[in-house]
Amino acid sequence: MGHGGHGTRWTGSPLGTAGGYTERYDLAHRGRQVSELLVGRHAVLESLRARRRHYYRLWLEGDGQTAPKGSLAEIVQLAHKINLPTRHVEGGIFDRIRRAQLNPQGVALETGPFPYAELDDILSLASRKSEPLLLVLDHLEDPRNLGTLFR
Structure with a gap:
């Protein structure tokens, strides 16, 4: 995913506080499928622990030369366990998130929509x-x- 390239159309809005953020967008390479972007260490970590969604890609801020620590290390470990493509980037998607006045805490996760249960x-x-x-x-x-x- 890029920052304006690859047919990205952003239509999201913040859904929470404490570092969590969801943004919906349509990616050209996925056709008309809608994905969500989870932002922030806690939101990403809890989603990966729960494994209730489809996961497409994990973005980590930086050049990838420094070993992750703390919750970020656990995020990377969980992503590796499920063979989740991981991309290190500087700027790009993280600049876009910050322009929305959010703190991505160095991590963003592209997922499928949350699988809500039917009322019945x-x-x-x-x-x-x-x-x-x-x-x-x-x-x-x-x-x-x-x-x-x-x-």
């Missing part, structure tokens, strides 16, 4: 529990409110 499947699963609890939220504006609801 959720209701069926809930009906099998002795005391099911189903919480449905719409237009949650403050993520801290979700924590309050869970407590």
